[in-house]
Amino acid sequence: MQEGKDSMKQGGNLMLKLSILFIAIAIHWLLAWFWVPVDQMQGEVYKIIYLHVPSAFAAFWCAGVLFVVSILSLRNSQASRYVQLGKAATEVGLIFTILTLATGSIWGKPTWGTWWTWDARLTTTLLLSLLFVGWLLLHNSMDSGPSRNRSCAILGILIGADVPIIYKSVTFWRTLHQPQTILRPGGGTSTMDPDMLIVLVSGVVLMVVVAQFLILERRKNIELDAELTELSLNGGQ
Amino acid sequence: MYGEPTNPIPFVVASYALGAIGIFGYALWVYFHRKKLTEYLSVLKSNRR
Numbered sequence: 456m457q458e459g460k461d462s463m464k465q466g467g468n469l470m471l472k473l474s475i476l477f478i479a480i481a482i483h484w485l486l487a488w489f490w491v492p493v494d495q496m497q498g499e500v501y502k503i504i505y506l507h508v509p510s511a512f513a514a515f516w517c518a519g520v521l522f523v524v525s526i527l528s529l530r531n532s533q534a535s536r537y538v539q540l541g542k543a544a545t546e547v548g549l550i551f552t553i554l555t556l557a558t559g560s561i562w563g564k565p566t567w568g569t570w571w572t573w574d575a576r577l578t579t580t581l582l583l584s585l586l587f588v589g590w591l592l593l594h595n596s597m598d599s600g601p602s603r604n605r606s607c608a609i610l611g612i613l614i615g616a617d618v619p620i621i622y623k624s625v626t627f628w629r630t631l632h633q634p635q636t637i638l639r640p641g642g643g644t645s646t647m648d649p650d651m652l653i654v655l656v657s658g659v660v661l662m663v664v665v666a667q668f669l670i671l672e673r674r675k676n677i678e679l680d681a682e683l684t685e686l687s688l689n690g691g692q
Numbered sequence: 693m694y695g696e697p698t699n700p701i702p703f704v705v706a707s708y709a710l711g712a713i714g715i716f717g718y719a720l721w722v723y724f725h726r727k728k729l730t731e732y733l734s735v736l737k738s739n740r741r
Contacts, residue, residue, distance in 0.1 A: 469726060473719050480715065484708060500700035503707045510711070547718070554714045558707040565698040665715065672722050679729040686736050 469672065476665055483658050491654050500565050507558040508636065508655060509662035510551045511580070515618050516663045517548025518583065520670060521590070522615025525608040534604040539681070541611055542594055543673035547666050548614075549587040556580055567631060575624040576632035583621060586614045 487505035494501040521544040528537035559577065560570045571577065590610050597603035620627075625634045636645060636655070645652055 469723055473723060476719070477716060484711075488704075498700055500698075500703050502704050506707055506711045550714050550718050554711055557710050561703050561707045561710075565700060565703055669719060669722065672719075672726070676722060676725050676729060679726070679733060683729060683733055683736065686733070686740075 472668065472672075476668060479661055480665065483654070483661055486654050487658070491651050492648060494651075497566060500562065503558050503562040504636070505655060505658050507555060507562060509658040510554040510558065512659045513662040513666035514548050514551035514555055514580075514583065515622070516666050517544045517551060517670065518587075518614050518618045520544040520667075521548065521611045522618075525611030525615070528604055528608045528611075534601070534608075535599065538594070538604050538607055539677045540670070540674050541607060542591070542677055543670045545587050545590045545594075545611075545614075546673060547669045549584060549591070551662075551666060552580065552584040552587060556584060572631055574630040574632045575628035576621065576630070579617065579621040579624050583614065583617050586610070586617060590614060 484505070487502055491502070491505075493499055521541050524537040524541045524544065528534040528541070531537065556577070559580075563572070564570050590607060593610060594603065594607050597606065622635075625632050636647065647655065
């Protein structure tokens with residue numbers, strides 16, 4: 456009876472936190488649509504930037520979390536707990552990477568005249584999404600144990616290494632994608648209007664917070680799932 | 693950009709709709725999955741007693 460009340464309380468707490476995040480995202484999107492000025496060159500369509508760029512940074516954050524937990528899992532006896540956190544980071548990272556690719560593609564059609572091109576930034580981001588899928592397939596295809604933990608850790612480190620390549624791809628290879636918007640190449644300051652910039656930077660911070668929150672909550676589900684499996688295998692003993 | 697003028701609104705709406713489905717959908721799935729897991733766990737633990 457007490458456990459039932461506890462689970463209801465836990466569910467209520469999670470719903471409250473989710474509601475706060477939903478409201479914060481909704482306020483940010485309303486600011487992006489109705490408050491920031493329209494771009495002189497692109498018009499209204501540039502407003503996709505307020506979802507596209509924060510999603511990309513959230514995906515980078517997830518890859519960073521995966522990179523750190525992968526290194527920790529190689530050097531720690533509690534590797535399984537780090538792998539659980541890595542799985543949560545990979546799932547959330549995959550969602551944000553797909554969102555980055557999808558919104559970029561939708562933005563590309565009216566501005567570049569194409570849904571997709573094999574540009575360096577686009578290709579390395581596609582590679583990130585495929586690596587995230589590969590990590591999940593690897594994790595699900597192996598039995599739990601040191602071998603799986605090590606294999607996932609090595610792939611996690613490779614995924615983390617892709618992030619600086621994606622970020623610098625627009626300066627390494629001058630293809631179609633525009634250079635960095637917030638931190639200009641060569642250490643220059645952004646040329647964006649201050650109103651546009653503040654909404655963009657706050658959107659990046661908000662989306663990273665959302666990503667981290669989703670990682671932690673998803674990790675809790677993975678832990679509960681593992682506990683449930685263990686109890687079921689032991690016949691409830 | 694320099695061809696036929698394109699109405700930008702459907703592109704912006706489609707992007708944010710995808711964002712809402714992706715982020716909110718995943719968050720709600722985590723919530724309902726948690727609810728199911730805690731219910732199963734409490735049933736399993738009460739059966740054990």
